[in-house]
Amino acid sequence: MSDALIFEKKGHVVTLTINRPEIRNPLGAADDPENFSAAAARINADRDVRCVILTGAGKAFSAGGNVKAMREGGEGFGGPGTHIRERYRNGIHRIVRSVWGIEVPVIAAVNGPAIGLGNDVACLCDTRIASSSAIFGATFLKIGLVPGDGGAWLLPRIIGMARASELLYTGDTINAETAREWGLVSEVVAPEELMPRAEALAEKICGQAPDVLRMTKQLLRQGMMTSFDNIMELSASMQALAHHSADHREALDAFFEKRAPNYKGE
Numbered sequence: 001m002s003d004a005l006i007f008e009k010k011g012h013v014v015t016l017t018i019n020r021p022e023i024r025n026p027l028g029a030a031d032d033p034e035n036f037s038a039a040a041a042r043i044n045a046d047r048d049v050r051c052v053i054l055t056g057a058g059k060a061f062s063a064g065g066n067v068k069a070m071r072e073g074g075e076g077f078g079g080p081g082t083h084i085r086e087r088y089r090n091g092i093h094r095i096v097r098s099v100w101g102i103e104v105p106v107i108a109a110v111n112g113p114a115i116g117l118g119n120d121v122a123c124l125c126d127t128r129i130a131s132s133s134a135i136f137g138a139t140f141l142k143i144g145l146v147p148g149d150g151g152a153w154l155l156p157r158i159i160g161m162a163r164a165s166e167l168l169y170t171g172d173t174i175n176a177e178t179a180r181e182w183g184l185v186s187e188v189v190a191p192e193e194l195m196p197r198a199e200a201l202a203e204k205i206c207g208q209a210p211d212v213l214r215m216t217k218q219l220l221r222q223g224m225m226t227s228f229d230n231i232m233e234l235s236a237s238m239q240a241l242a243h244h245s246a247d248h249r250e251a252l253d254a255f256f257e258k259r260a261p262n263y264k265g266e
Contacts, residue, residue: 005035006057007042012050012206013199014043021058026066027117033094040098047265050210051202052102054125055109055195056118061134064116065092067143088148092117096150099124103214105205109198110134110185115173120147123154126217128185129201130176131194136184137173138164157224159183209247210265212238 006017016039018025043049056062070077077084099106099121108114108125115137122128122136130136138155140147147155147168155164159182167174176188189197205213215238223231242248246266254261 002031002035004029004031005039007039009046009049011203012048012210013053013202014039014049014051015053015055017055017057018062019057021056021060023066024060024063024113025056025058025118026063027095027121028065028069028092030091033091033098036095036098040102044101044103047210050104050206050208050213052104052106053109053195053198053202054099054106054121055198056111058112059133060112060118061108061110061114062118062121063113064118064139070143092149096120096124100150103217104210105213105217107198107201107205109194110136110176111191111194113137113173115139117149120149120151120154123151123158123184126220127201128179129194129198130179130185130188131191132176132188133191134176134179134185134188135173136167136176136179137171138167139171139173141168142171207260209245209251209261209263211245211247212242215242 004019006015006019008015008017018027020026020029043052073079077087095117105127106125108122108128110122110128110130112131112133113135114122115135116139119136119138138147138151140151146152151168155167158164159167163182166172174182174184176185179185180188187197219231219235219238222234226234247261247263250261250263
């Protein structure tokens with residue numbers, strides 16, 4: 001993993017920082033797919049991790065794809081259309097699939113502009129907290145492109161079809177307060193409060209039993225795509241596993257003994 005994505009673990013929380021601040025943290029460079037894939041695999045394999053915070057270094061969360069490289073035909077944007085398609089599948093889409101595939105809750109701490117692919121990456125997270133200086137935009141049409149990174153699927157599920165259509169069709173950006181009103185972010189805080197607030201939320205999430213936390217995320221994700229009957233069957237199976245866990249017994253004991261539980265992921 002290169003310095004373009006900083007991986008820091010503190011307790012049960014991993015913070016991932018997109019780290020190209022001098023150019024507003026664009027995504028899509030040659031090392032990005034492997035960086036995100038390796039980070040996600042490392043998180044999923046570490047049963048001690050219970051929450052992830054994703055943020056950007058400097059003044060931007062991520063300005064999206066590298067528009068300069070697009071104009072110059074660099075970073076996989078040149079050549080025949082069939083080649084570009086494969087580079088999306090094996091490049092930018094690996095970033096998207098890696099973030100989507102993280103098994104623990106992910107908080108996007110949106111510290112500044114989240115534009116295009118940057119907006120999509122924020123939407124891949126389970127919840128989003130924004131700095132008051134953040135702006136959001138799905139500006140693909142403004143540069144003659146379709147929403148090619150999952151946004152056409154993600155945005156309507158988060159803010160509804162009408163507002164997603166408005167953002168995509170106009171290419172307009174919205175400020176943090178509008179994003180909160182639309183449900184794109186859950187709260188807006190002062191810039192200096194962003195990371196402390198994200199860390200406090202992460203710590204609260206980490207207070208849950210780790211295995212049922214991961215299963216709950218899986219149920220929520222499956223609920224976006226499958227039928228009610230399928231969710232009921234999956235819920236019954238997962239609940240059976242939860243009832244047999246040591247953490248369930250610990251939660252019951254802690255409840256009746258009026259103390260904080262000590263979960264061990266067992």
